[in-house]
Amino acid sequence: MERYARSSAVAVIRLRNPPVNALSVEVLQALEDGLKKAEADPSVKAIMICGENGKFSAGADIRGFSTPKRHRVALGPIVSLIESSEKPVVAAIEGIALGGGLEVALGCHYRLAHVKAQMGLPEVTIGLLPGAEGTQRLPRLIGVPAALDMITTGKHIPATEALKLGLVDEIVEENTIEAAIRLANKVIGQPLGPRRLSLKPVPKLPNTDAFLREALAKVKKQARGFLAPELCFQAVKAATERPFAEGVRRERELFQRLLSSEQARALQYAFFAERAVSRDHLSLAPSPLPGTLLSDVYIYTGLGTMGQGIATSLVKAKIPVVALEQDLEYLNKGRKAVMGLLEREAMKMEGGAQTLDFHNPARLQFTVDFDLLSDVDLVIEAVFEDMALKKEIFHKLSKICKPGALLCTNTSALNIDEIASATSRPQQVIGTHFFSPAHVMRLLEIIYGRHTSPTAIATAMQLAKALKKVGVVVGNCFGFVGNRMMFPYVEQAVFLLEEGSRPEAVDQALEDFGFKIGPFRMSDLAGLDVGWRSRKGQGLTGPSLPAGTAARQRHGQRYSPLPDLLCERGRFGQKTGKGWYQYEKAGGRTAVPDPWLHSFLSQYRDSHGIKTRYIDQEEILERCLFSLINEGFAILAEGIASAPEHLDVIYINGYGWPKHRGGPMFYASTVGLPHVLAKLQKYSEAHPDVPKLRPSAFLKKLVAAGNPPLKEWMSYLSRQSPKL
Ligand SMILES: CCCCCCC/C=C/C(=O)SCCNC(=O)CCNC(=O)[C@H](O)C(C)(C)COP(=O)(O)OP(=O)(O)OC[C@H]1O[C@@H](n2cnc3c(N)ncnc32)[C@H](O)[C@@H]1OP(=O)(O)O
Numbered sequence: 001m002e003r004y005a006r007s008s009a010v011a012v013i014r015l016r017n018p019p020v021n022a023l024s025v026e027v028l029q030a031l032e033d034g035l036k037k038a039e040a041d042p043s044v045k046a047i048m049i050c051g052e053n054g055k056f057s058a059g060a061d062i063r064g065f066s067t068p069k070r071h072r073v074a075l076g077p078i079v080s081l082i083e084s085s086e087k088p089v090v091a092a093i094e095g096i097a098l099g100g101g102l103e104v105a106l107g108c109h110y111r112l113a114h115v116k117a118q119m120g121l122p123e124v125t126i127g128l129l130p131g132a133e134g135t136q137r138l139p140r141l142i143g144v145p146a147a148l149d150m151i152t153t154g155k156h157i158p159a160t161e162a163l164k165l166g167l168v169d170e171i172v173e174e175n176t177i178e179a180a181i182r183l184a185n186k187v188i189g190q191p192l193g194p195r196r197l198s199l200k201p202v203p204k205l206p207n208t209d210a211f212l213r214e215a216l217a218k219v220k221k222q223a224r225g226f227l228a229p230e231l232c233f234q235a236v237k238a239a240t241e242r243p244f245a246e247g248v249r250r251e252r253e254l255f256q257r258l259l260s261s262e263q264a265r266a267l268q269y270a271f272f273a274e275r276a277v278s279r280d281h282l283s284l285a286p287s288p289l290p291g292t293l294l295s296d297v298y299i300y301t302g303l304g305t306m307g308q309g310i311a312t313s314l315v316k317a318k319i320p321v322v323a324l325e326q327d328l329e330y331l332n333k334g335r336k337a338v339m340g341l342l343e344r345e346a347m348k349m350e351g352g353a354q355t356l357d358f359h360n361p362a363r364l365q366f367t368v369d370f371d372l373l374s375d376v377d378l379v380i381e382a383v384f385e386d387m388a389l390k391k392e393i394f395h396k397l398s399k400i401c402k403p404g405a406l407l408c409t410n411t412s413a414l415n416i417d418e419i420a421s422a423t424s425r426p427q428q429v430i431g432t433h434f435f436s437p438a439h440v441m442r443l444l445e446i447i448y449g450r451h452t453s454p455t456a457i458a459t460a461m462q463l464a465k466a467l468k469k470v471g472v473v474v475g476n477c478f479g480f481v482g483n484r485m486m487f488p489y490v491e492q493a494v495f496l497l498e499e500g501s502r503p504e505a506v507d508q509a510l511e512d513f514g515f516k517i518g519p520f521r522m523s524d525l526a527g528l529d530v531g532w533r534s535r536k537g538q539g540l541t542g543p544s545l546p547a548g549t550a551a552r553q554r555h556g557q558r559y560s561p562l563p564d565l566l567c568e569r570g571r572f573g574q575k576t577g578k579g580w581y582q583y584e585k586a587g588g589r590t591a592v593p594d595p596w597l598h599s600f601l602s603q604y605r606d607s608h609g610i611k612t613r614y615i616d617q618e619e620i621l622e623r624c625l626f627s628l629i630n631e632g633f634a635i636l637a638e639g640i641a642s643a644p645e646h647l648d649v650i651y652i653n654g655y656g657w658p659k660h661r662g663g664p665m666f667y668a669s670t671v672g673l674p675h676v677l678a679k680l681q682k683y684s685e686a687h688p689d690v691p692k693l694r695p696s697a698f699l700k701k702l703v704a705a706g707n708p709p710l711k712e713w714m715s716y717l718s719r720q721s722p723k724l
Contacts (some may be wrong), residue, residue: 114164117176138199318356385411431446442654474641492623509620558716674703
């Protein structure tokens with residue numbers, strides 16, 4: 001505790017724990033001591049709580065949740081202590097007030113925020129609920145609908161919205177601390193009863209029961225097996241039914257349940273994994289992006305779907321863009337699409353189009369003039385996946401671009417070294433694999449080649465950061481990490497259809513597991529023709545397939561021609577109105593099980609002598625997920641990725657893996673590696689012609705070593721890529 005000024009009647013309690021003033025045991029102890037001291041000091045007439053370095057607090061120290069209970073300090077009683085103070089307590093909110101930080105502010109009698117501050121109760125995103133009485137105070141302050149929304153989604157809200165909701169009393173544009181001191185002085189001696197949220201009733205709704213029923217249904221639908229949102233709901237519901245103290249008891253019960261759950265552990269693991277992975281390699285970049293290193297980012301594209309998303313993403317990050325197309329017709333189409341995307345993005349932002357300033361040619365210009373490339377700092381090529389075309393472009397780039405320019409290719413599988421070989425500067429060639437839609441998806445897979453320099457890797461990581469994406473650095477192999485792990489997963493899904501399952505059963509099992517979308521719905525959405533083109537290119541199907549090749553075998557391994565057969569019938573998915581499902585029309589989005597497909601599958605099985613059998617959910621999950629995980633172990637052993645956390649961050653941010661399961665490798669660690677190995681052995685014996693079911697040597701090694709915790713896995717490998 002300190003005084004604002006020597007003779008000031010206002011005591012200041014500053015939360016200090018860089019970088020985000022997380023409420024560690026020490027901070028909480030100091031907060032409690034400060035409060036008691038101020039309370040006992042007769043010369044103190046009011047108290048102000050603020051945070052160091054322009055940030056109120058990011059809430060409880062998340063690392064503390066995995067320490068034994070005896071080492072934790074309960075925050076709820078401290079919030080109560082603040083509220084029961086006989087002297088007015090003012091929260092001066094700058095930067096962020098999140099989780100326990102906002103709960104501290106809710107205990108204060110007055111809340112004043114800087115206009116740029118953000119507030120929220122994001123506990124749900126780490127598998128918890130606001131367990132410091134926040135589920136009971138917030139509905140009393142802003143009403144049940146708004147409180148439920150904030151608590152079950154965990155979203156951050158800006159100060160302007162907080163003011164409208166009544167979450168803060170005042171917002172200021174200038175010095176928050178001085179404004180809070182003025183407020184504290186002004187309210188000295190005023191009655192505190194009406195300012196104590198625990199004493200207020202929860203505002204009544206016209207039909208609380210119906211509202212809660214609907215809200216619960218919505219929460220359950222979105223949660224897909226994720227427990228925290230529903231328990232957050234239950235805690236807020238308790239506020240509508242019980243007096244404050246009983247509501248708090250219920251909140252504590254629910255909080256404890258979540259705290260000990262595997263889901264909370266998984267989400268907290270994912271929180272730190274993402275931050276650790278994003279930090280990798282950054283320090284080697286010569287200077288921060290954008291602006292200094294990158295004066296212009298050049299996108300050479302087809303301004304097709306990927307190029308459009310990438311351009312949008314760069315403009316949103318305020319990086320100047322020059323977008324190039326091969327001819328005016330494509331350029332105009334691309335321009336229209338990018339402008340449309342930017343208009344929509346601008347509508348979601350405060351300040352709209354003006355903030356993004358995308359009508360300004362200095363920010364975004366469209367051209368067909370390749371020579372404009374000579375002065376740009378970074379190029380992102382996003383033409384379609386054709387090695388010959390990419391090599392031609394990179395050869396040209398290498399001649400035109402200035403010596404220091406970084407040359408990035410947006411490929412999802414092609415060999416970076418082969419692309420780099422077309423240039424005279426392979427050390428500056430790197431893969432930047434964006435995910436569609438590129439202005440929405442957070443993952444950026446960054447692929448280094450044999451000659452890629454550490455500076456190039458670090459610069460690509462800077463780019464990811466500037467784009468607010470999660471950059472993950474991986475090695476060069478077919479499909480890199482994400483798609484390479486996806487191949488066996490999709491392969492198993494199709495094999496399951498051959499053996500007796502249906503697309504809707506496979507999708508359901510994986511969506512129940514928590515995936516946003518199952519493999520067949522995903523394939524219909526992405527277009528079956530994409531994979532078909534690639535398989536034709538690899539000689540697995542189409543005219544280059546040698547005559548006499550067995551229908552269900554390639555290179556001595558099992559192969560399913562089912563996706564090829566659908567493509568031959570023009571069933572490309574949503575775009576043609578038919579794929580693994582049927583749709584209301586070409587371009588339709590509602591997938592409906594298709595009787596034609598069911599009878600097609602029966603005939604297929606008959607013609608290949610396959611006996612249809614019932615396949616249960618367990619087998620669907622095990623075969624799809626464990627084959628994907630098995631590939632993950634192979635990737636780690638080959639040094640393509642530097643740690644299991646990297647694979648998990650890729651899967652959560654790029655492939656719709658349910659975050660509450662922590663990513664595939666974390667999931668493997670929770671079910672236990674001996675279990676994964678035993679299942680793979682069983683399925684591999686049943687399907688000896690499927691190499692991807694054969695347990696990886698690394699997995700076997702870890703099991704033989706006694707199933708060590710995930711953090712220790714990499715110590716069982718002697719070789720690591722020098723660049724990772
Ligand atoms: C003690 C028992 C009390 C029981 C109370 C029960 C109820 C209360 C529960 C809670 O409060 S749970 C925590 C709720 N808060 C959050 O979920 C916020 C999480 N943090 C963020 O969203 C972001 O970090 C941020 C605050 C918006 C800042 O984002 P920015 O992109 O600027 O920086 P980051 O790289 O994300 O973070 C910087 C640095 O800080 C670490 N960190 C952030 N928040 C916490 C935290 N709450 N606890 C511990 N550490 C935190 C983060 O990990 C980064 O550090 P490194 O990992 O890079 O070392």
